[in-house]
Amino acid sequence: MARFPTIEDVAREASVSRQTVSNVLNAPEVVREETRDRVRDVIDRLGYHPHAAARRLRSQYSSTIAIRLDPITNGISGSILDRFLHSLTARAAERGMRVLLFTATDSDDELRQLRALRDSADVDAVVLTSTFTGDPRIPWLIDAGMPFVSFGRPWGEEHDESPDHRWVDVDGFTGVRDATRHLLRRGIRRIGFLGWPAGSDTGDDRRRGWATAMREQIDLTDDELELLTVRVEESVPHARMAVEKLLPLRLVDALVCVSDSVALGAMMAVAEAGRRRFPVIGFDNTPVAQAVGMSSVDQRIDEIAVAALDLLLGENGRRVLTSDEVTERTPHRLVAPQLIVRRSSHLAVAEEAGRDPGGN
Structure with a gap:
């Protein structure tokens, strides 16, 4: 039967004491970096695995x-x-x-x-x-x-x-601010925010990022920013219905969203309205955002x-x-977080080849 390597084997190979090996495993900050690296190299080479149950009994830690x-x-x-x-x-x-x-x-x-x-x-x-x-x-x-x-x-x-x-x-504030700045740099000015009902700490923080970016470029009052804000529950159908009502008013030319869920609802409404170059940016960079080619903020x-x-x-x-x-x-x-820029519209990939993502 093959013998498993022991802590004594590691200590002998690394030319250190048994206690030094134990320190590398349990309190590496007390061991010099050079020694720590040498011991870890030996541990990896020998394939040593400390006995978890025994270690817990000795240290009184459950790990x-x-x-x-x-x-x-x-x-x-x-x-x-x-x-x-x-x-x-x-x-x-x-x-x-x-x-x-x-x-x-x-x-x-x-x-x-x-x-x-x-x-x-x-x-x-x-x-x-x-x-x-x-x-x-x-x-x-x-x-x-x-x-x-x-x-x-x-x-x-x-x-x-x-x-x-x-x-x-x-930092949701920074993530949404950067997403809004991305659209502003492309010359879009009427950018709406699709968020959760007021009172959500995370949602309100993300909306402040959008509002800050908008104020940097456009002199808008709080009331004017409120007109560009749509609030919905975290729901694809609710977001879809809200944006379906918003689009005919022609108040906004793009949407920055509090999450990928509401962004997906917005994209569905935009597609049905035939606004094929209406940018929508989500937040979370979920697999859904990747699958539909939606720009999103990655956490x-x-x-x-x-x-x-x-x-x-x-x-x-x-x-x-x-x-x-x-x-x-x-x-x-x-x-x-990091803004991941994708198509952000509903053009097929072949149709959109060579064009700037999310274009209007």
Whole structure:
């Protein structure tokens, strides 16, 4: 029977002590970079895998991060959290961490699940998603002393600079501003915004990006910007009906949208109206946007997952940091998204060859 390599084998091959190998695996920041690289090279060459159960018993760490599995929704943009979960799981595995999924019907149920996880000591940290103003999970986790990071900033909260709340978020303001500037540079001036009902923290932030870009180029009042705004629920049919009513008024010549779901509804309405060169830009860069050739703002989900783990574990770390160990003055990351320019219209690819994407 083949013998699996041991930590002693790694130490001997790398000419270091057993403790140094353990430090490279569990606290790499205390090991010199040259030594750390040499030990990791030996680990890779020998195919050494530390015994997870034994390591947990010795360290009293579970090497596990918990995250709620959100309910299935019909919205196209729901795929963003699926992509984040997949990326987080893959990146965590690279650091010897596991991801534990749990379900909850609402925030109160989620708090009950978090209490159970805390009491059983099954996890070292929690990842929150879908944060909102007055989110009760945030103060509870801080009071409970459970390390956590949220995908989503603490909207309306005063403790967003606290090391107790580490968060990463996409800069929706910048993403929508850049999308609007893209259309403005092409000479389009009457650009509308198709967003969610007022009061959505994320939606309102994205609308501010559009409004800022419009004010930079065109002297518009708040009332005039409101006339160019259409608000709908996160629904393809609702967006489609709203844009069907908007197009005959000839108020706008392009639309920047709060999500790919509403952007798809807008594209369907535009197609039916025969406005073949009416640009529509979405947000999220979902597979649907890619399939229909729609320009969209990409959230850089893999970068967000890496940032979340860096905030929890430290850069390249393999153990959850306590609040006292967080050295960053502002323990959060705001990731700049990227505008992905595609056809943005309903011309067939062959018909549109050689033309600027999204042209009017």
